[in-house]
Amino acid sequence: MKHAALILIAAWLAIPAAVAGEAGTVRYTAFAGDGTRAGHQLVEHGDDGVTRVDFIFKDNGRGPELKEEYVLAADGTFARYRVEGASTFGAPIDEAFERSGDRMTWKSTSDEGEGEFMPGALYSPLGGTPQASSVAISALLARPDGRLPLIPSGTLSARQVVELEVAADDGRRQRVQLLAITGIGFTPAFAWATTGDAPRLFAFIYPGWVRLIEDGWHANGDALEQRQTQAEGEALADLQRRMAHPLPGTTLLRNARVFDSEHARLGEPADVLLRDGRIVSVSAGGTPSREADHIVDAAGRVLLPGLFDMHVHAGRWDGGLHLAAGVTTVRDMGNDNAMLAELIAQERDGSLLSPRIVASGFIEGESPMAARGGFVIDTLDKAKEAVDWYAANDYLGVKIYNSFPRDLLPDTIAYAHSKGLRVSGHVPVHMLAREVVEQGYDEVQHINQLALNFLATHETDTRTLERFYLVAKGAGDLDLDSAEVREFIALLRDRGTAVDPTLATFEFLHQRNGQPSPIFAAIEAHVPPDVQRSRRAAQMDIPDDATGARYKRSFDNLVALVGRMYEAGVPVVAGTDEIPGFTLQRELELYVQAGMTPAQALQVATWNGAKYSNMLDDRGSVAVGKRADLVLFDGDPTVDIADVRKPALVIKGDTAYYPAELHEALGIKPFAEPVRVQSKEAR
Template sequence: MKRLAVLPLALAAAFAAQAATSTKYLIISESGKQIGEQAVERQDDGLTKVRFIFKNNGRGPELAEQFRMGADGVMTEYSVKGNSTFGAVVDERFERKGDQAEWKSTSEQGKKAVSGPAGYLPLNGSFETVSAYITALDAAPGHKMALLPSGTLSQTVLDTLEVNGDGGQKQSVQLLAQTGVGLSPSFYWATTGAKPRLFGVIIPGFANMLEEGWQGAAPVLAARQKQAESKMLEDLAAKLQHPLTGLTLVRNARVFDSDKATVGAPSDIYVLRGRITAVLPAGSPVRGADNTIDAGGRIVLPGLFDMHGHVDRWSGALNMSTGVTSVRDMGNDNKQLQAMLDETAAGKLLAPQVVPAGFLEGESPFSAMNGFTIKDLPGAKDAIDWYAEHGYPQLKIYNSFPKAILKDTVTYAHSRGMRVSGHIPAGLRAQEALDAGYDEIQHINQVLLNFLVKPDTETRNLNRFLLPAEKVAGMDFSTKPFKDFVADLAKKQISIDPTLSAFAFIQQKDGDVNEPYRAFAANMPPDVARGFAVGAMKIEGADTLKRYQQSYAKMVEFVGIMYKAGVPIVAGTDDIPGFTLHSELALLVKAGLTPAQALQVATRNGARYTRTSNDRGSIAAGKLADLVLVDGDPTKDIGDVRKVAAVITRGYVIYPQEIDTALGVAPFVKAAPQLARTTAAVADMNGGGNDGARRRIDATAHQRD
């Protein structure tokens, strides 16, 4: 849901004054539909004015921005007004006079003494501020620049090529990687030569923003960007995934039994070729183990499931560092997802195992740009056939799907062996989707809209958030309509994917760190943590804020009511990967589950409702060795689930400390259980001229030091 919010977020910096020019960029979806634009006017006195608009899936930002650059290349003023992706008011300004900088937005204000070049980092801005940074960093010593309020931005050239315009014109462009902001690099295409500026942005599998007249260059730019990005990711995977060759013994582990939601006596777990071969009482005789990991009495969980992800190539590190070894992808570009699955299987991508859900949408002005967009039943059947043939066990139906063919579509998906879930198509209530054969519903708002919508209620725009925010506070869950609905969910065993963490945004006050982020904000890089205090919705006045907070509290309460009635609950994020799955579990505890029951939801239920119980969801001989070693006891304090000391999955051991350090995240644990190899195992890995294996061994040895 929030993946689109990254589009308007950008940076600000300085570039020298230049002659008045104007540039227009078009934002084009992967399907070829224009979904936004950025119009830029650069005046000869150093003032730049920008109009940015982007709309997809019934929402998007609209921004009016301007900033002025001094002759010395230092930003002297900046302002932006408009609305954010979910409708929050954007009103932000910055001013620098000499060595004094001052800024203010709806969520923060500050001042700082600064000397030398430094660029202000807006909380909401257009891509034109990225363009300013590209120019400034090209001329900066070491291609680095200080940021305000804090941090340092760096820029590296990855590739250069010549592209052809739509009218036959040619231009040399370069691919840049900027690091120092966020949890992964940002990739931009820029012009070459003196004072380079932004040429375009490629978001693989989703959209591109290029200068008008150069849209035909998108495919070649996307291919070259993928090649460069893949090299970076493959190097990262080789560095952070330590292979377990031969038989591995995980000694003295307290195993979480996901069926009983209890912790057993200390055990020894044997792992070979990515699977568990035996679970024996601790201290049992050891026969020929090549590697040993001493769990030291730590609790070992089955790999956690995030049941609502939208994976990309960089999210895997966040999942791995937090113990999420399986992610159900709930909507993606089909081609991109298939490529990521191949890369993960080949060990070239640091990523969890992905269970894909096929995305099916209908045509409307509000359509989302994922999966297949269809018009009629034959089109829906063709899409379902493609998904079934490519191994998708589940279908996800979206907001604009034609309600007239819903029942027949669900029936056909069931005939192909697929579960069916989704949003509730516009014009229907949740009960009608259940009657049509749904097996699962995504998001708590989609569940409670059942009691708020009429056939003519438009739910493909912000209404699907505003109506629950306004009305749920006044609901009486003890009345017959609610009891009957919950009873039907339980009788039919309809699983619910509430994504409570993602929906906390409806109750957030500007300037306050939102509830799901509070437990880990202090561990994040400063620029990431700063964004946690930015409100997403337009909330006018204390009374409205109180009502929205009450509505959110009742959403959490309703999840607890469903769980206690026997309705299956699964744990999904639709938010920052990994870290917010832990937040989701904390919210389930707030809803009334015990910590052990919340862990059961994230393990056993994850496997059950992805149909992977045969090899995941519990720790037993024959199953995949997806193991999460944690400090503390998350069965008593769910907050301890954040203390992941080591992760074993796909035949590798992974240390969150290493990932956290690479991402600029403060580690959540102080010490990790180390991997000890026998002499024979080391010799075997170092033999045969396997330089890649030797590099991994060296990395492991260095980590042990």
């Protein structure tokens, strides 16, 4: 499970946690995408009226461990609730809610409060287990208006998408229903529930990544995932139809200041003519008007080539946030291969709201802490088979992961290069970054993997949370002027090894409880209250102010390290591995903090993205013959990088999107008024 997927699941888990039912036990097993057992949930409904839940999920050496208990009031809402344990990255969780008469109190890792109880409302815990949807499901389906108010804020609603009959291992049969639950996060959450008078959670499926299914019914997993994928596809196709504005024929963008991404400078006003998704001319602004099927009056606004996010793990619902931020191409850095092939096909046929997807294939080594995605290998022959498959399926490259056997690495790199594939990734366990660069990596992902070159040893088990805590504790003391650091930077430069630092993602190293995630700090007022609340919870164990200050100093030094690498000539690409759109905007702000000019940061997110995706002949600059992947901004992000949050129009080939429309559809307050395309008929 990758970081972005974990964030999405965490948002889903914020549905209030409770279950309606008599005394007894319900067991669930969690499976990773390849069918490997990854955790469990045990729900015990006691004769004393207390429900106790034990939950654990582990993937890639990390995951939550939670103990939860609660008592329901007569109306089915919480009378008392408590959850304790550790979050995915080890932050302690100790959360409680209590209702006494008409008063209530709560305290979470994000907030606390007290006040008059809202009759019929349900407390929404931040640290809850997957049991979290059961009482919400039961309450929603029992309400005449189908709406469930939440504490401290928000309202849930749900609709039945499909109903199926399933069979248990012992021959029992029952009906289950797929629900689309809205009111949390930016997109619907899907959950399978039982039917009847007291419905409860039956299964939670994140297609391609994880399944949590009630014991005895696991054989239904494939059928449930297939039907859920179909239902989500239909909903997404409808969203694409509503958000996409086709541009057949010719489109003229008048009086746009075009960003020269090759040289990182802003040009004079120009007129840009598009035809059927391609750029056919770029001429001086104010030239005699030519006839076009569509006109855009840029009115002096800044026009950039579409942005690249070079580190995603593509999900079906990510496209709206990407496109609203002007991201028209993403590089997938590891996924369920079958699901990714489906996403790519749907994007290409126009049925999926999505940026273009460039694929890099995931290869992991077999171990108890292996991430279960792509190919998991334990021999060189299997590694070569994985490389062959990726080469045959037009992947850009391969990504090596934490448990990859170090003795197989040199031959695997050489074989991938012989097939024309780039090689990138994490640093395999018991190796250092210098070694993978010397052995032929074309790119290293994540700033922590680079910093561990100076902080880890060959004995450090970087498959565990140590790969985060060692950096948080020690990076602040790293002397960037030392010979060791300067020599490593020179090695990266001389080898032409690119770095994908994902700095914004790693701000979780220093975020404290109650503080907004730096990704959202500047835009909190624009996102729904439940998103604000969920993004004010720490992910790391930071027990005191001194530790917090140390972790912040370490992060600041990581930012400075990226600046040193860029200044020395090390290629940098802009990736995120976190929530789409907003994270890339924060990433570019951090590059400016590291010492780049705003124009240089934008160059990294455009020209460099295309260059290190082997696509400079097709995109990455506003030039004749290239794809018409373009973003028109309010303000001037080449001067103030914060203006990168203000796209007013996005064009992806022969289709226009209005970021304001996309944001409104996702429950987000828009950042800029749309610049609309005028058709010939309307003029």
